[in-house]
Amino acid sequence: MIAYLIRRVFQSAIVLLIVTMITFILLRAIPGNVAIAILGPSAYRNPQAVAAFNAEYGFNKPWFDQYLLWLGHLLSGNLGFSWTLDQSVASLLGQRLPKTIILVGESTILALIVAIPIGLWQAVRRNKATDYVFTGLSFLFYAAPAFFLGNVLIIEFAVNNHWFGPEAAQGGWLSDITDLHDQALPLITLAVLTIASFSRYMRSSVLDNLTEDYVRTAKAKGASSQRVLWRHVVRNSLIPIATLVGLSLPAILSGALITESVFNYPGMGYLFYQSAQRQDYPTLLGFIIVVALATVIGSLLADILYAVLDPRVRYVSS
């Protein structure tokens, strides 16, 4: 188990190192000259100023030294500086990331609460009307992009009927949790997409487990269908779901970016989108690294959780 853990963590570290290389290449691929961009167009007539700038910030060094310099800054927590917003990327992240964590966390919990019973119900009533109805719904919602679904919800429930606010909560983090009048629509938008895929997973996981030998054994011993289902099948079916949450993080974060943009929710995704429009590259690339870090940690946790919950994995992998 320990060896497996160490190998897995080492692998994640390498993946993150490659992410920094990709980010650095993107940083270098940006059209234009950094010195001119910051000093202003008049610097074209002042080569000394450009040279001084390049020397001060290390742009005159070979690209590999530049990468090491940049990586060193990164490791000490310096994600870059947004010239457009006149703020360090780290402080922007401090303001925006908690909001995204709240939105993503709440909607994922909501999705699990809804998707697990639906998937279970579908599996138990396989190929009956309920199964078909929910399968149809999950196909429908899986195909509905968040920006379409979000806008439909706004039209129907905020404009035509004034049940909910058309915009997400704009206050502090407390209002993000308590202000359900404004947070309901963004939460539902983000959760529905996750529900569509989680419930499919739960359904096939339960169906897989229903064909296992231990189910036949339990039934042969005289256990009732209910007992077999709740004591054996459900518990085992939840194992892949636990890891699914970690592995779905990239998709959920992409969904959050769109949901935040639709509902004007001041989280990390919305700022990322605005930065793309403003061509604020330091913010974009700083956030890319943070998002990649989150994804890598998510899949690492998923793997570890899987190994903890399902002992067979440990033996196979080691």
Added chain:
Amino acid sequence: MSSDTSPLVPGPAGIVTDAAPPDSVALGTLPAGKSRSLFQRGLEVFVENKLALLGVTLLILIFGFCFLGPFFYHTDQVHTALAIENQPPETGHPLGTDDNGYDILGRLMTGGQISLEVGLAAAILATFLGVVWGAISGYFGGVIDAVMMRLVDAMLSIPTLFLALVVVSMFPATETELIVVIALTSWLTTARLIRGEALSLRVRDYVQAMKVMGGGSMRAVFRHIAPNAIGTIIVNATFQVADAILLVVALSYLGLGIHPPQTDWGGMLNNGLQGIYLGYWWQIYPAGIMIVLVVIAINFIGDALRDAFEVRLQRR
């Protein structure tokens, strides 16, 4: 036991797949001597699947609507006509007009052309990249495999939408560039799948035999490994088309995709936002429903193809 209708008894197929294979393809009932090709049997499974036929029909209708529709329904999608902006659906404009006075029905057709073209082309390019990368990585194994796959892992850890947004913010997007960007950010899962296939295919006897006869590595990868993974490749490419369409409409919705006066379905939704609080529903629903229909149709087809190719896999 088999008459027990308790939900805990698995169905006769006993597998997770939705469409239980029809009896005719069950291995036991194959008439001896008169053997049908795997292709025919796969086709039968595909045709038996009603959802797949629905998907194919929908897709043909949508392609016809977008590419043939403009020949029968003439609209001006280049010059703005502000005098007739934001008209609700009525005679002359069956789906109304948008905030520039463009006819929405006509715009659905021309916009759809771009969404479909970009989605298809990007999916084909991404599949090609993924197959080459995955087949080479899996075939050679060892250090090459480790390096190539860590790169895939690293790129997979950056959510596609984030990476694509950065790239389109650097270079103003044209149709070709969008195709390249989407392909470059979505070949990764294909590469992983094909690598898995290549790992199991490279030890097959026919690959070994070919090597003994003096065949080179490139021949092994492109003439033997890639063609034998065709099932995985086609199924994956199908879903890839749906994902690519969703990504291009998302980029256009965010205002970083196709630029006016050209548009696609995502751009139409973006445009419709300005009228959303005024109740201009006809600027939102048509494009959104088209996106949903296309993606559902492709997913139906992909699911059915997977079932059809599983018939082939049973024989391996």
